[in-house]
Amino acid sequence: MFVEKYRPKKFSDIAGQKSALKELISWMNTWGTDKKACLLYGPPGNGKTTSVYVLADEMNLEIIEMNASDKRNAEAIEKIVGNASQTYSLDGRKRIIVLDEADNIYGSVDKGGVRTLAKIITETKVPIVLIANEHWNVSPSIREKCKMINYPKLRYTSIARVLKDIAKKEGINVSDSQIIDLAKNSEGNLRSAINDLENYREDIDKIGTLRDTKTSIFHAIAEVFKRRSCDVREVFWNMDKSPDEILLWIDENLPKVYEKEDLEGAYKMLSRADIYLARTKRRQQYKLWGYAMDLMSSGVSVARKGNFKFAKFSSPSYFTKLARTKAERTIRKDITQKISKKCHCSTRVAKQYLT
Ligand SMILES: Nc1ncnc2c1ncn2[C@@H]1O[C@H](COP(=O)(O)OP(=O)(O)O)[C@@H](O)[C@H]1O
Numbered sequence: 066m067f068v069e070k071y072r073p074k075k076f077s078d079i080a081g082q083k084s085a086l087k088e089l090i091s092w093m094n095t096w097g098t099d100k101k102a103c104l105l106y107g108p109p110g111n112g113k114t115t116s117v118y119v120l121a122d123e124m125n126l127e128i129i130e131m132n133a134s135d136k137r138n139a140e141a142i143e144k145i146v147g148n149a150s151q152t153y154s155l156d157g158r159k160r161i162i163v164l165d166e167a168d169n170i171y172g173s174v175d176k177g178g179v180r181t182l183a184k185i186i187t188e189t190k191v192p193i194v195l196i197a198n199e200h201w202n203v204s205p206s207i208r209e210k211c212k213m214i215n216y217p218k219l220r221y222t223s224i225a226r227v228l229k230d231i232a233k234k235e236g237i238n239v240s241d242s243q244i245i246d247l248a249k250n251s252e253g254n255l256r257s258a259i260n261d262l263e264n265y266r267e268d269i270d271k272i273g274t275l276r277d278t279k280t281s282i283f284h285a286i287a288e289v290f291k292r293r294s295c296d297v298r299e300v301f302w303n304m305d306k307s308p309d310e311i312l313l314w315i316d317e318n319l320p321k322v323y324e325k326e327d328l329e330g331a332y333k334m335l336s337r338a339d340i341y342l343a344r345t346k347r348r349q350q351y352k353l354w355g356y357a358m359d360l361m362s363s364g365v366s367v368a369r370k371g372n373f374k375f376a377k378f379s380s381p382s383y384f385t386k387l388a389r390t391k392a393e394r395t396i397r398k399d400i401t402q403k404i405s406k407k408c409h410c411s412t413r414v415a416k417q418y419l420t
């Protein structure tokens with residue numbers, strides 16, 4: 066995955082966000098004199114999570130990534146926050162606690178969670194970074210305890226620059242105007258722009274090597290369905306397809322081979338794998354990938370109890386559907402943007418008016 070491969074390693078690799086980074090660094094450098102937590106907020110895919118990791122790297126901090134929606138985790142955070150001996154890691158490095166998706170966690174429903182977090186921030190001996198897309202979804206009692214750091218939407222010119230750089234390094238043959246198109250299309254989300262570029266590359270590759278890739282994925286899913294063994298986990302390891310794509314292939318062909326309880330069991334594995342994939346992306350924890358891959362290969366393979374029934378496999382209808390509905394999706398996007406402009410709401414909210 067390009068987003069992983071080209072994830073910034075140093076501050077200077079991060080596109081835009083100059084003033085946000087300056088604030089973040091100065092907050093960290095003067096920690097203890099002012100607010101004990103900071104809240105990085107802004108639209109997705111513009112470098113919030115990345116900049117915390119870069120900060121930790123450059124300042125040699127140990128990152129403790131936690132999710133406070135879960136009570137056990139909240140207790141674990143309190144422990145780290147309250148106990149001075151735990152403010153340093155075993156190897157003597159300083160720690161920093163990161164709570165990603167703070168807007169989802171501390172919604173208005175979970176009042177107890179909000180109170181706990183407010184208390185944690187008041188008492189903490191460890192710097193805490195909260196990350197959210199929309200800061201007004203974070204409770205005011207939390208916000209007032211945080212230094213607010215805005216990560217504005219990236220300009221398409223900044224996005225284009227990053228894409229061009231990656232295209233050059235990867236030897237992808239893409240014109241400047243195509244880069245600009247990709248950049249504008251991403252609506253400020255560099256993550257999705259980079260993913261688009263990668264898919265675009267795969268599309269070009271497919272034209273050249275359609276037969277090879279087809280036989281290999283067909284062969285791999287046949288192995289999974291046929292062998293009923295945990296060993297099949299290896300069949301996807303050397304495949305040039307992303308886990309998401311492999312999942313779609315299995316999803317498409319599973320009902321042709323499996324029946325009744327077997328099908329139910331296999332889909333359970335697949336939906337688990339899907340959850341892990343989503344988490345991989347959201348939390349950028351790439352080790353979860355391995356679990357997702359195991360679930361969709363070995364998990365699906367051993368879910369079959371009945372006999373193997375041969376079937377003709379096909380490519381995921383999702384791709385053909387995407388191609389077919391492109392015009393419709395473009396119109397939808399246009400309308401959503403207009404609603405959002407006139408009604409002064411986010412496009413996400415505007416989308417709800419449409420459906
Ligand atoms: N400002 C940026 N400069 C360079 N790459 C970026 C930037 N923002 C996002 N990216 C790319 O997108 C990916 C996801 O970025 P991330 O920091 O997780 O976004 P978010 O703001 O949603 O936390 C990164 O791995 C990186 O490849």
Ligand SMILES: [Mg+2]
Nearest residue numbers: 113114165347
């Ligand atoms: Mg993030």
